[in-house]
Amino acid sequence: MNQEYTLSVFSEDHIGILNQITIILTRRQINIDSITASESAVRGVHLITIVVRTTPELIQKVVRQMEKVIDVLKVFAHTSEEIVYQEIALFKVPTKVMMSGNIVDQVVRNHNGRLVEVTPEYMVIEKTGHKDEIIELLRFLEKHGILQFVRSGRIAITRQVKELHSYLKEMDTATRSKIPEESIYN
Amino acid sequence: MKENNNKNHNGNGHTEISGAEAVINILIAEGVETVFGYPGGAIMPIYDNLMNVEDKVTHILTRHEQGAAHAAQAYAMVTGKPGVCLATSGPGATNLVTGIANAYLDSVPVVFITAQVVSTLIGTDAFQETDIIGVSMPVTKWNCQVKSASEIPEALSKAFYIATTGRPGPVLVDITKDAQIERLNFSYSKCDYIRSYNPHIPLHMKEIESAAILINHASRPMIIAGHGVLISHAEKELMMFAEKTGIPVALTLLGLSAFPSSHRLYAGYLGMHGNYAPNVLTNEADLLIAVGMRFDDRVTGNLKKYAPDASIIHIDIDAAEINKNVKVDVAINNDAGETLKSLIPLVNNNSYEKWIRAFRICDKTEFDTIIKNEIKPESGEIKMGEVVKLISDLTKGDAVIVTDVGQNQMVTARYYRFTEPNTLVTSGGLGTMGFGLPAAVGARLGSQKKNVISFLGDGGFQMTIQELGTIMQYNIGVKIVILNNSYLGMVRQWQDMFFSKRYASTEMVNPDFAAIAAAYRMPAKKVSERDELEPAVREMLATDGPFLLEVTVEKETNVMPMVQPGASVSEIKLTH
Ligand SMILES: Cc1ncc(C[n+]2csc(CCOP(=O)(O)OP(=O)(O)O)c2C)c(N)n1
Ligand SMILES: [Mg+2]
Numbered sequence: 086m087n088q089e090y091t092l093s094v095f096s097e098d099h100i101g102i103l104n105q106i107t108i109i110l111t112r113r114q115i116n117i118d119s120i121t122a123s124e125s126a127v128r129g130v131h132l133i134t135i136v137v138r139t140t141p142e143l144i145q146k147v148v149r150q151m152e153k154v155i156d157v158l159k160v161f162a163h164t165s166e167e168i169v170y171q172e173i174a175l176f177k178v179p180t181k182v183m184m185s186g187n188i189v190d191q192v193v194r195n196h197n198g199r200l201v202e203v204t205p206e207y208m209v210i211e212k213t214g215h216k217d218e219i220i221e222l223l224r225f226l227e228k229h230g231i232l233q234f235v236r237s238g239r240i241a242i243t244r245q246v247k248e249l250h251s252y253l254k255e256m257d258t259a260t261r262s263k264i265p266e267e268s269i270y271n
Numbered sequence: 272m273k274e275n276n277n278k279n280h281n282g283n284g285h286t287e288i289s290g291a292e293a294v295i296n297i298l299i300a301e302g303v304e305t306v307f308g309y310p311g312g313a314i315m316p317i318y319d320n321l322m323n324v325e326d327k328v329t330h331i332l333t334r335h336e337q338g339a340a341h342a343a344q345a346y347a348m349v350t351g352k353p354g355v356c357l358a359t360s361g362p363g364a365t366n367l368v369t370g371i372a373n374a375y376l377d378s379v380p381v382v383f384i385t386a387q388v389v390s391t392l393i394g395t396d397a398f399q400e401t402d403i404i405g406v407s408m409p410v411t412k413w414n415c416q417v418k419s420a421s422e423i424p425e426a427l428s429k430a431f432y433i434a435t436t437g438r439p440g441p442v443l444v445d446i447t448k449d450a451q452i453e454r455l456n457f458s459y460s461k462c463d464y465i466r467s468y469n470p471h472i473p474l475h476m477k478e479i480e481s482a483a484i485l486i487n488h489a490s491r492p493m494i495i496a497g498h499g500v501l502i503s504h505a506e507k508e509l510m511m512f513a514e515k516t517g518i519p520v521a522l523t524l525l526g527l528s529a530f531p532s533s534h535r536l537y538a539g540y541l542g543m544h545g546n547y548a549p550n551v552l553t554n555e556a557d558l559l560i561a562v563g564m565r566f567d568d569r570v571t572g573n574l575k576k577y578a579p580d581a582s583i584i585h586i587d588i589d590a591a592e593i594n595k596n597v598k599v600d601v602a603i604n605n606d607a608g609e610t611l612k613s614l615i616p617l618v619n620n621n622s623y624e625k626w627i628r629a630f631r632i633c634d635k636t637e638f639d640t641i642i643k644n645e646i647k648p649e650s651g652e653i654k655m656g657e658v659v660k661l662i663s664d665l666t667k668g669d670a671v672i673v674t675d676v677g678q679n680q681m682v683t684a685r686y687y688r689f690t691e692p693n694t695l696v697t698s699g700g701l702g703t704m705g706f707g708l709p710a711a712v713g714a715r716l717g718s719q720k721k722n723v724i725s726f727l728g729d730g731g732f733q734m735t736i737q738e739l740g741t742i743m744q745y746n747i748g749v750k751i752v753i754l755n756n757s758y759l760g761m762v763r764q765w766q767d768m769f770f771s772k773r774y775a776s777t778e779m780v781n782p783d784f785a786a787i788a789a790a791y792r793m794p795a796k797k798v799s800e801r802d803e804l805e806p807a808v809r810e811m812l813a814t815d816g817p818f819l820l821e822v823t824v825e826k827e828t829n830v831m832p833m834v835q836p837g838a839s840v841s842e843i844k845l846t847h
Contacts, residue, residue: 104405146595253466
């Protein structure tokens with residue numbers, strides 16, 4: 086059964102990581118719904134958030150393959166219930182249209198949109214929320230004419246209590262406590 | 272460019288040297304004695320410095336970068352030390368790719384050092400620039416590009432550490448030409464820690480205990496052991512574990528030689544052309560103990576019909592292999608040797624005479640229908656099997672066996688009797704034709720054994736035949752046995768079985784291989800009659816230095832048994 090998952094990939098901030106992560110999904114024929122990359126709360130640790138649809142079995146295999154990438158620190162796969170997430174969308178619409186009737190009012194009141202720029206020619210509306218809410222606003226504005234539309238990838242915060250830095254600490258002590266006399270291949 | 276004539280010592284005990292000299296110093300610090308490679312414009316500074324340390328590091332100039340990669344891999348496989356391979360930018364680097372992929376799929380530690388165009392030209396499609404980092408990304412365990420001399424020590428120390436620890440694999444460090452020339456304050460310490468990479472996983476006793484319970488309650492258990500046993504040097508532990516529990520041991524292709532084929536608990540070789548007993552009885556077993564193997568499709572056949580009655584214990588150091596192809600009941604994500612060591616005290620002394628008898632009955636069936644005629648045919652043309660069997664008998668297992676890919680490989684795996692660990696070098700995961708000859712070069716240079724014998728097909732030999740030049744130049748004492756059937760035999764076999772005998776582009780018109788050997792000043796013999804075979808083999812084995820033996824073998828014969836594509840292991844066919 087395909088299901089939506091949000092992957093949070095924590096890695097060292099090295100060139101090429103994004104490539105190494107996405108080829109794992111490509112090889113498994115998993116489509117990327119959205120992808121964003123940013124810093125994380127831990128300085129020097131990079132976070133890639135990827136939304137995919139796949140099966141529970143495959144997502145586990147993919148997580149392990151991603152964790153196998155040397156510069157990857159930790160990967161989480163969460164269902165939508167396990168995270169707080171948002172996306173942001175920007176709409177550019179003709180001012181003339183917006184000013185007819187109570188459209189602006191509806192955008193702000195019913196859809197929780199926000200005007201970020203207003204000129205005599207156009208307005209830019211920002212909407213933050215879940216994808217379906219954004220699509221709802223898109224459908225509404227479409228009827229009146231849209232000049233540009235763009236939606237960001239998902240960003241997510243996990244509801245789990247254990248945070249990345251405690252994982253990092255565990256990994257660190259595990260490695261340091263067991264530096265072997267000799268590596269396996271010597 | 273005599274760089275070491277003007278070494279500057281600065282105040283803090285560091286020495287100022289060029290990046291290229293640093294590379295060489297690091298190779299020495301890592302204990303590297305032999306490197307394989309091929310020079311070119313971008314890597315000239317490194318080669319120039321290599322010449323200064325000829326007494327410490329031997330460079331073997333192969334005739335193609337692919338050959339250098341395979342030789343470095345084989346060297347690593349027989350020595351247990353990382354192989355090192357050098358190539359220049361552009362075509363030098365791309366020529367390595369098959370060899371890198373081969374080492375990746377077979378988990379062999381090789382440090383590839385490629386040169387890159389000067390850093391200011393990167394990204395401009397400069398002369399001999401290729402994005403080897405991008406190209407090699409999917410086939411390396413790790414790779415990185417170095418654009419300044421000061422980054423060289425860290426990059427190479429990580430490279431050696433990553434290649435040799437955990438599940439080993441190839442790594443690639445791409446060094447720009449300017450970084451080789453630039454000077455740095457050199458100091459070096461080996462890497463033993465990378466935050467994001469932890470190859471030393473603590474053992475969880477809970478899983479070991481669960482495994483022991485399954486083992487102590489099984490009535491038809493089978494051990495299936497792979498390359499991981501050899502990599503972890505766990506042959507002794509495997510033996511102790513098998514002897515204590517009385518459980519039969521089957522081996523994968525890359526696991527061959529991890530358990531002596533003469534042992535009463537040896538259950539045979541697994542896989543598409545493996546032995547009858549372990550394939551058929553996989554589906555009768557009630558417990559599979561998989562040690563350092565990855566349930567490759569050539570081993571499992573149709574996964575839906577694989578081991579339906581068995582619980583599975585999977586011991587593997589690579590977490591990504593666990594539950595990848597088969598769902599397992601107990602997963603032990605750890606080193607094979609460490610795991611077996613802690614498992615042995617928890618398992619009962621046992622024996623499974625009735626179960627072992629089932630193996631012997633299958634063995635007899637296989638012997639009567641296939642093996643007898645393969646190793647001791649009464650008449651007709653020479654068979655590959657009898658050549659391998661004869662060499663096996665005459666060397667008594669005291670040799671390193673190298674194979675190419677195809678029928679020659681399967682027959683060697685089937686009929687050579689391995690007695691000592693790490694005595695087979697073959698291309699498993701990638702199945703690379705052309706592997707056998709250069710791999711023999713690396714194996715001979717790494718091994719203490721006098722006899723390094725390479726079984727090659729007429730097709731595969733011609734894919735890397737130029738390495739005869741390397742063998743001549745360094746007088747490398749490899750024994751080359753060409754099993755010449757004038758066909759791309761394994762493909763012809765599939766055409767015979769699955770494409771109504773339509774032999775599309777598989778027949779080969781071959782040159783006089785002995786004459787080619789002669790041109791390389793290598794003693795050679797061609798044999799096509801049965802009574803000439805043994806004397807020729809004896810002559811080959813008695814010869815110091817290289818020798819080429821071409822044997823004309825039966826042209827159209829199929830390697831049996833066979834688990835046909837899509838079939839279950841228990842549907843293995845003895846005849847077709
Ligand atoms: C580089 C490469 N190309 C193609 C193949 C496909 N292939 C597998 S076996 C084989 C035939 C090998 O012929 P030969 O070397 O004569 O060995 P034989 O099977 O006759 O013993 C071929 C073409 C391969 N494994 N590797
Ligand atoms: Mg052939």
